[in-house]
Every structure is written in structure tokens, then in C-alpha cells.
Amino acid sequence: MDNQTLNRPSQSNSRSPSPTPSVKSINSTITKTDLTCVICTEYYVGPLSLNCGHTYCYTCIVKWCQSCQENNQILNCPLCHNKIESLEKLPNINIVIQNMIKNIILPKLKPQDRDEYQRKYNYFKEIQCVIQTSILADKEERKYQDQFNHNHNQHPHSHTH
Numbered sequence: 001m002d003n004q005t006l007n008r009p010s011q012s013n014s015r016s017p018s019p020t021p022s023v024k025s026i027n028s029t030i031t032k033t034d035l036t037c038v039i040c041t042e043y044y045v046g047p048l049s050l051n052c053g054h055t056y057c058y059t060c061i062v063k064w065c066q067s068c069q070e071n072n073q074i075l076n077c078p079l080c081h082n083k084i085e086s087l088e089k090l091p092n093i094n095i096v097i098q099n100m101i102k103n104i105i106l107p108k109l110k111p112q113d114r115d116e117y118q119r120k121y122n123y124f125k126e127i128q129c130v131i132q133t134s135i136l137a138d139k140e141e142r143k144y145q146d147q148f149n150h151n152h153n154q155h156p157h158s159h160t161h
Contacts, residue, residue, distance in 0.1 A: 035101055039064065039078060043105055043117065046124040047097040048090060052082040055094060059127050062087065087131070 037044050039060035046058030054077050056064070065087050068075050075084040084090070106114055 030100065030104065035097065035105060042120070043101050044094075044097055045117070045120045046128065047094045047101075048092075049094045049097070050077050050082070050084060050091065052077050052080050054079045055097060058090075058093065058124050061090065062127065062131060065090075 032043075035043050037047075037055070037057040037060050039056055042057070044055060044057050047055050048058050048061050049055040050061070056078070061084075064078055065075050065084060069087075075086065076082060077084065101117075106117060109117065
């Protein structure tokens with residue numbers, strides 16, 4: 001298609017597009033199940049959507065992956081078993097889901113439930129920081145090890161007895 005075709009108003013549909021639904025109408029279609037982690041059965045805290053599309057709390061999927069590693073199992077999605085490449089390559093937090101919980105769900109919760117969610121959110125931020133620091137340290141250690149191996153292979157020590 002050329003630019004003129006793309007910019008030309010449609011002849012077949014002369015009425016204006018339907019208005020965007022209001023937040024209230026969007027809100028009425030969201031269920032608790034849509035915003036709940038299947039591992040902990042609570043609202044997502046730091047929701048992470050894997051490549052397969054399934055979403056989990058950050059700390060839940062990290063613990064799942066660590067358990068897989070400790071048991072020498074392949075890292076995979078708990079629901080569909082699609083491969084997760086590594087803890088290092090987990091996707092970013094799904095801010096759309098996080099904001100839905102923050103702006104739609106939290107205001108409706110009882111104060112003690114909001115406090116509990118905030119406690120879990122603070123814990124998630126701490127865990128996220130620890131894991132990211134650990135990943136960076138592992139990368140630096142591998143870089144140092146690679147450099148050491150490269151230098152050692154280029155200048156092997158001759159041992160004469």
C-alpha cells in the first residue's frame with residue numbers, strides 16, 4: 001500500500017469509532033484470578049511474564065528456578081513447561097499488571113491487606129536487588145575467569161624439573 005491509501009479516510013465506514021471504554025467498565029471485567037499468581041495464590045507482587053505468556057510473582061518464579069537448579073532439573077514454566085533460559089535472563093517486571101494491582105486492586109483492599117501487600121512488595125524489591133547484584137557478581141567472576149584463562153593459555157608457564 002502507498003501512503004495515500006493509508007492516509008485516505010475509509011469510504012465504507014463513515015461512523016466514528018466507538019469510544020474507549022471507561023476505567024470502570026474495564027475494571028468490571030478483571031477477576032482476582034486474572035491478577036493472581038498460581039504458585040502463591042495471591043495477587044502478583046512484581047509480576048513477571050515469561051516468554052510463554054504465563055505470569056508469576058518475581059519471588060515465586062525465582063524460588064521455582066532455584067529449586068529446579070538445586071534438583072538439577074531444566075528451568076521451565078510451572079504451567080506449560082516451556083524452557084526458561086536462565087535466572088539471568090528473566091524478563092522485566094510487567095508494569096501494566098503491577099499498575100493494575102496498584103491502582104485498581106489495592107485501593108479496594110482492607111487496610112491490613114494493603115499493609116500485607118506492601119510488606120510483600122518491599123520483600124520483592126529486596127530480593128530483586130540481591131538477585132541482580134548476584135547476577136552482576138557472577139558475570140564479573142566469569143569475565144575475570146575468562147581473562148585469566150586467556151592470559152594463562154597465551155603465556156603458559158614452563159615447568160622444568
